[in-house]
Amino acid sequence: MTRHKKRLFGRSGLGVIAIGLPAAMFLLLSLGTPDFFSARNIANVNSQITALLIVALGQLIVALIGGIDISVGSVISLTSVVLASLSASVAVPVALILAALVGLGNGLGVAVFGVHPLIMTLASMIFVQGFALLIMSAAGGTVPPLLIALAKTNIAGLPAGFFWCVSALAIVAVLLHKTAFGLRLFAIGANAQSAALSGVGVRAPRLACYMLCSLAGAIAGVYLTGRIASGDPTMGEPFGLNSVTAIALGGVQLSGGVGSVIGVVLGTITLGLISNGMNLVGVSPFFSAALTGLLLLGAVSLQRRKAIGI
Amino acid sequence: MTAFAPNDPAADAACVIAFRDITKRFGAITALSGVSFAGYRGTVHAITGENGAGKSTLMKLLAGVFTPESGEILLGGKAVRFGGALGARAAGIATVFQELTLLPNLTVAENLFLGREPRRFGLIDGRAMRERAQAVLDRVGIALDADVICGDLVIAEQHLVEIAKGAVADADIVIYDEPTAALDGPGVEKLARLIAQQKQDGKLIFYISHRLDEIFRLCDTTTILKDGKHVTTRPTRELTRDDLVSLMVGRELGHLFPRRNPRPRRQDPALSVSDFTAERGRPPVSFAVLRGEIVGLAGLEGHGQREILRAVAGLIAADGGRAQKYDASGKVTPLSPAVVATARAGLGLIPEDRKLEGLYQPLSIAQNIALGMLRRAPMASRARIDQDRIRALMGEMNIRARDASQIVASLSGGNQQKVMIGRWLASGVDVLLVEEPTRGVDVGAKAEIYRLLREFADHGGAVLITSSELTEHIGLCDRILVVHDGALVAELAGEDADEETIMRHALMGRPAAAAVS
Numbered sequence: 001m002t003r004h005k006k007r008l009f010g011r012s013g014l015g016v017i018a019i020g021l022p023a024a025m026f027l028l029l030s031l032g033t034p035d036f037f038s039a040r041n042i043a044n045v046n047s048q049i050t051a052l053l054i055v056a057l058g059q060l061i062v063a064l065i066g067g068i069d070i071s072v073g074s075v076i077s078l079t080s081v082v083l084a085s086l087s088a089s090v091a092v093p094v095a096l097i098l099a100a101l102v103g104l105g106n107g108l109g110v111a112v113f114g115v116h117p118l119i120m121t122l123a124s125m126i127f128v129q130g131f132a133l134l135i136m137s138a139a140g141g142t143v144p145p146l147l148i149a150l151a152k153t154n155i156a157g158l159p160a161g162f163f164w165c166v167s168a169l170a171i172v173a174v175l176l177h178k179t180a181f182g183l184r185l186f187a188i189g190a191n192a193q194s195a196a197l198s199g200v201g202v203r204a205p206r207l208a209c210y211m212l213c214s215l216a217g218a219i220a221g222v223y224l225t226g227r228i229a230s231g232d233p234t235m236g237e238p239f240g241l242n243s244v245t246a247i248a249l250g251g252v253q254l255s256g257g258v259g260s261v262i263g264v265v266l267g268t269i270t271l272g273l274i275s276n277g278m279n280l281v282g283v284s285p286f287f288s289a290a291l292t293g294l295l296l297l298g299a300v301s302l303q304r305r306k307a308i309g310i
Numbered sequence: 311m312t313a314f315a316p317n318d319p320a321a322d323a324a325c326v327i328a329f330r331d332i333t334k335r336f337g338a339i340t341a342l343s344g345v346s347f348a349g350y351r352g353t354v355h356a357i358t359g360e361n362g363a364g365k366s367t368l369m370k371l372l373a374g375v376f377t378p379e380s381g382e383i384l385l386g387g388k389a390v391r392f393g394g395a396l397g398a399r400a401a402g403i404a405t406v407f408q409e410l411t412l413l414p415n416l417t418v419a420e421n422l423f424l425g426r427e428p429r430r431f432g433l434i435d436g437r438a439m440r441e442r443a444q445a446v447l448d449r450v451g452i453a454l455d456a457d458v459i460c461g462d463l464v465i466a467e468q469h470l471v472e473i474a475k476g477a478v479a480d481a482d483i484v485i486y487d488e489p490t491a492a493l494d495g496p497g498v499e500k501l502a503r504l505i506a507q508q509k510q511d512g513k514l515i516f517y518i519s520h521r522l523d524e525i526f527r528l529c530d531t532t533t534i535l536k537d538g539k540h541v542t543t544r545p546t547r548e549l550t551r552d553d554l555v556s557l558m559v560g561r562e563l564g565h566l567f568p569r570r571n572p573r574p575r576r577q578d579p580a581l582s583v584s585d586f587t588a589e590r591g592r593p594p595v596s597f598a599v600l601r602g603e604i605v606g607l608a609g610l611e612g613h614g615q616r617e618i619l620r621a622v623a624g625l626i627a628a629d630g631g632r633a634q635k636y637d638a639s640g641k642v643t644p645l646s647p648a649v650v651a652t653a654r655a656g657l658g659l660i661p662e663d664r665k666l667e668g669l670y671q672p673l674s675i676a677q678n679i680a681l682g683m684l685r686r687a688p689m690a691s692r693a694r695i696d697q698d699r700i701r702a703l704m705g706e707m708n709i710r711a712r713d714a715s716q717i718v719a720s721l722s723g724g725n726q727q728k729v730m731i732g733r734w735l736a737s738g739v740d741v742l743l744v745e746e747p748t749r750g751v752d753v754g755a756k757a758e759i760y761r762l763l764r765e766f767a768d769h770g771g772a773v774l775i776t777s778s779e780l781t782e783h784i785g786l787c788d789r790i791l792v793v794h795d796g797a798l799v800a801e802l803a804g805e806d807a808d809e810e811t812i813m814r815h816a817l818m819g820r821p822a823a824a825a826v827s
Contacts, residue, residue, distance in 0.1 A: 011415035011459065178433045187413045187424055194411040197375075198475075199399040199425035257415045 011186055012260030013251030017302045021249065021295075022270040029277045047227055049272040050161035051076075051220040052239065052246060053265065057172045058216025059243040060264045061209050062117075064176070064185045066192075066256025067110060069210060071121040072217035072243060074128035075099050076236025079221025081132045084141025084231020091144060096218050102128055103214030107207035125240060132233045141231035151226030164223050168216075173261045181205065189256025245292065246271045249299050324350045325387075326483060326514045327372070332381035334367055339750070340538055341367040344381070347533055347543040349483070354505055354515045356529035356546065360558050360813070361611045361778035364538040365518045366408070369485050372516070373405040374398030399425070404479030408487040408518075412468050414461030419443035421460055421471060422478045446478050449507075451500050469493055473501055477508070484508055485516045488612070490524060502528060520610050522551055522817055534558060555817060559780065559809035566757045567785035568764040570805060571602065579636055580741050580772035581622070581657070586631030588614060588621035592796030594631055599741070601638075604763060604773040606783040606804070609793035609816045615776045616662075616745065618793070622774070623659040623743050624652040635741065638770065653685055658734030660727075662745035668730050669718050676700050676714035678729050682737030703732045708758055724748075724755020731762055742766060744775045748782065760786050780809045794819035 055072055062069045082095040102124055109120035153160050176182035184205055187195040192202050217236070224235055244254070250267025252259030274295065278288035328348040334341045342364045349355050357365045370376045372383065374392030382389040385401060392398040398405075412421050419440045420427075428438040443456035452470045460468060470493070476484045486505075490498050505515055505528055517529055525532060525546065532549060534541040534557045541557050582598040592614050599605045607615035621628040627647040635643045635655045643655045653659075661667035669678050680695040687693070700714050707728045711721060718729055727748070734742060747763065748756045763786065767773050777783055783790045784807050792800040792815040800815040 174433070178436075180427045180429065180434055183416070183420060183424070183427060183434060186415055187420075190413040190415045191411075194413055195424070197395055197405075197407060197411045198421075199396045201396060257413070 011258050012263055013253055013258040014260060014263050014266075015251055017299050018249065018251035018263050018266050021299060022266050022273060025270060025273040025277065029273060029280070033277070033280045035280050045272055045276045046159055046161045048276065049268055050164050051224045051227075052242060052272065053165050053268045054168045054216055054220040054223065055239045055243040056246040056250075056264045056268050057168055057261065058213035060247050060252055060259050060261070061172070061176070061185070061216075062213045063189075063244075063247055063252050063254050064256060064259055065189045065206055065209050066254070067117040067206070067209065068244060068254060069106060069117070069121045069213045070240040070244070071102060071106060071125035071128060072213055073236035073238065073240030074125045074132065075102055075214050075217030076221040076224065076239055077233050078102075078128050078132040078135075078236075079218045080225040080235045081136040081141070081231045081233050083147065083222065083225045084143055085136055088144035088146065092147075092222065095221065096215065099214040099218030099221075100211055103211035104207070106214065107210035110210065111203050111206035129234075129237075136231055136233050139230055139232040139235075143225055143229050143231065147222060147226035148229050149226075151223050161223070161227075164219075168219070169261055169265065176261060181208070185209065186257055189258075191257075242271065245296055248296060322348075322350075324352070326351050326385070328384040329368070330382050330384060332368070332371065332378045332383070334364075334371060334376060334378050334538075337750075342371075342378075342535075342538045345535070345538070345540045346381075347540055349514045349516065350531075351482075351514055352509055352512045353530040354509055354517055354528050356525045356532040357516055357518045357535065358520050358525060358532060358554070358558070359535035359541075360520075360780070362537075363535040363558070365535055366487060367538075368535065369405070369487055369516060369518055372398065372403060372483070373485060374403070396425075399479075399481075402480075402482040403485065404476055404481035404483070405485040406473055406476040406487065406489055408489075410465075410468055410472060412460045412471055415459065417457050417459055418447070418454055418463075418471055418474075419456040422446060422456075422475055443478070446474055450474050450477050450504050466494055466497060470497055470500065473497075473504065477504055481513070483514045483516065485518070487518045489517075490519065490521065498524075520817065522554060525554070526551070551818075555813050556810055559813050566760060568757075568761045570764075570788060571768060578640065581633070581635055581774065583618075583622060583633045584631060586618070586621065586633060587629040588617040588626065589796070590629045592617075592629075595793075595796075595798050596631075597791055597798060599772040599774050601740075601770050601772055602767050603788045604767050604775065604786055604804075606787035606790045607774065607776045607793055608780065608783045608790050608812050611778060613793050613816070614796035615793040617796075619743050619745060619774060619776050621647070622652075623657060624649045625659070638740070653737075653739070656739045657741045657743060658682075658737065658739040660730050660734070660742060660744040660747070662749060664723075664726050664730055664750075669726060671719040672717060674715045674717055675704065675709065675711055675721070675729050675732075678718050679703060679714075679732045679736050682733035682735070685737040685739075699736060700732075703736060707732055707735075707762060722752065722755070723750035724752050724759065727751055727755070727759055728762070731759070731766075735766070740771045742771060742773045744773060746777055747775055747786075748777075748779075780812050783812065784808065792816055 058072060059069060078098060079095040082098060083091045086094055106121050106124055109115040110117045151160055155163065176185065184195065184200050187200055188202055188205060196202050221236065225231060246267040247259065247264050248254065248267065249270045250263035252263055274292055275288055325348050330346050332345040333343050345368060357368065359365055367376065371378050374395045374397050377391065390401060392401065416424065422443045423439050428435045428442065440456050447454055447456060452474060454467060460471065463471065473489060476486060489501055493501065508515055519525055529546050531543060532546045533543040536558060578601055579598040580601045584596040585594040586596065587594045595618060607618060609615045617626065620626050622633050622645065624645060624647045633645040635645055635657060637656065645652050645655060665671060676697065679700050683695060684693060704714060709725050709728045711725060718726060721729065744763065748759055751759060763773050775787065784804060787804040790802045790804055790807050790812060791798050792802065792812055794816055799819050802811065
């Protein structure tokens with residue numbers, strides 16, 4: 001019975017890289033750049049990270065079942081233009097319903113009609129982006145003041161984004177690690193057929209995952225729109241792929257079944273620190289993008305070194 | 311006897327399940343036809359028969375994995391129809407599948423309770439789940455921690471956990487599908503104890519197996535299936551081993567098979583295998599296939615004949631020993647464990663699963679065959695395809711198609727198999743390794759495929775086959791090597807062999823083999 005040492009992190013995908021990378025980055029930046037700890041910079045990093053974290057949590061849910069959702073960025077943009085063009089009382093519900101519909105479409109395509117998730121969500125990414133530009137072709141509009149307050153007010157000295165993050169984390173952590181739904185996602189992601197033989201329905205949870213991911217996009221969209229206090233039809237563009245990068249850095253396996261909320265936090269922080277840190281040191285953003293690509297490849301390879309033999 | 315074949319078993323209170331006239335087809339193949347029998351509370355009921363007799367199909371109907379074309383399943387006297395595994399589960403039927411269904415990223419406890427997690431306030435009650443899982447493991451006598459991730463367990467331990475699934479399920483009927491295939495001695499003992507306990511609790515246990523020892527030791531009742539038909543359901547104590555064997559076999563050979571040649575005069579081998587271990591833990595085997603000869607590796611599923619053939623083909627890396635190929639002049643080429651290398655050395659593999667491993671379904675007949683002509687061509691060379699040769703081959707093999715450009719996916723199973731053979735004929739290999747030569751092939755095409763293989767041998771080629779159909783070995787092969795638990799236990803001349811003898815060796819292994827040779 002003692003032969004098996006209990007795996008510290010089980011199916012979380014957390015390893016030395018996922019934990020060490022953000023820690024090392026943090027250390028380097030705090031030693032190397034005096035501006036890093038300034039209040040303005042921390043606030044800046046925080047607002048960038050908040051939206052990415054919320055989206056990445058949605059992406060995590062989809063990745064656990066072996067899927068991917070690159071349309072989530074377009075959902076952010078759609079949410080933004082809806083919020084900036086409808087009256088305050090209906091804007092948020094309409095945005096959430098639209099997001100749920102996008103997720104429903106993705107889920108139906110993937111889980112029922114068997115379209116590859118990359119193609120399905122690529123198609124809806126293009127469609128939803130076009131739809132957002134139809135509603136509002138350039139940034140502008142007025143955002144309900146309540147949303148601005150929700151995204152910008154500091155409470156007890158802590159920025160609003162902090163509370164958005166904590167709530168999102170708490171909800172997703174309980175969902176994944178404490179509910180039967182969450183356990184079944186891990187099971188489906190590892191081997192859908194075996195899960196089905198164990199009497200677990202496969203279709204409905206898959207569909208739900210895509211809807212939850214789109215909803216995460218909508219919530220990130222609400223936060224970002226409140227934050228910049230205007231609508232922007234291309235606001236979400238980088239988030240689709242950045243969220244995938246963030247979860248991959250956090251040890252989530254895109255083949256399904258392995259990942260954790262903590263990993264997503266670490267991956268998101270890593271990605272946020274890369275762009276912010278490079279910015280502070282004065283490195284060209286293009287160079288920092290190139291470096292991010294290399295880092296992603298390196299980190300993922302090292303996490304899977306048993307599989308690739310290094 | 312009456313207790314086992316009453317007129318209306320469903321009216322009997324002890325009858326838990328009754329099959330009535332069950333028929334199940336897969337495409338053109340009838341897996342089960344008109345099967346009727348009943349199972350009773352508090353009994354262990356063996357389902358046995360040859361490979362492909364329909365044992366697993368029948369149990370998958372009961373487990374809700376398949377639905378029957380016609381006939382009905384009566385559960386406690388009422389006809390039921392399950393919408394999938396979930397429905398069968400809910401009706402109190404649990405299955406321990408032959409293949410591992412454990413999820414490697416879940417703990418033992420999570421695997422055991424997946425789909426029926428204990429809840430508290432809507433959330434999973436992790437502690438209750440662990441405690442209940444640990445209790446089940448202890449009860450079955452499995453020394454494992456319920457908190458261990460299943461991916462960290464060795465295969466034998468995983469199979470034990472799989473069996474524990476049968477103990478967790480709060481089911482009236484528990485199906486064990488070839489449960490001992492991967493268990494060691496102590497594992498089998500644990501299973502035997504668990505089954506005895508479940509029997510005492512008044513459950514009905516279906517035990518699918520072709521291991522005679524276990525059937526006679528564990529089972530009260532035995533149902534024998536043959537070719538998808540019900541042969542008999544009897545108390546096991548009324549049966550002897552010999553009865554079992556002779557009830558499982560017995561089939562007409564028909565006129566499907568081409569005439570054998572007299573034994574080849576030249577005794578030069580085309581392929582020889584010595585001290586060859588296809589898989590770790592199996593005994594080493596040695597044999598040779600001569601030019602002009604068709605040799606069959608016969609045995610029950612899971613006894614390693616398939617692995618031997620695949621290791622020779624280079625599809626799986628052998629654990630030890632040597633395989634050598636001899637060309638017509640006697641030059642020796644050692645075979646390395648790589649398919650490309652064995653194909654270049656002159657071995658052609660015709661895999662069991664044509665769709666997945668053999669043919670390019672969306673490509674044409676010509677393209678599929680032409681691939682063989684390019685066997686030794688360097689990658690950067692121009693592909694020179696001899697269209698006349700392809701047309702000639704199609705004619706010789708009697709491939710029924712519009713023309714050479716027809717897509718392979720649109721051909722019947724028999725014609726697809728001919729294309730597969732055609733590829734190797736075009737490539738000029740002189741040894742064919744054929745898995746299940748006529749799986750999914752209609753009767754007419756069967757005869758033609760046998761003829762093609764025989765002609766290949768007559769022209770100096772050598773053929774090694776595996777087949778789950780005994781008649782195929784008897785009708786087609788010059789020599790039959792019987793495999794039991796990975797060892798060659800008997801060598802029979804094809805013309806003298808009969809199903810019963812092969813089956814006896816395949817089921818009982820060594821002792822009987824010694825008596826024959």
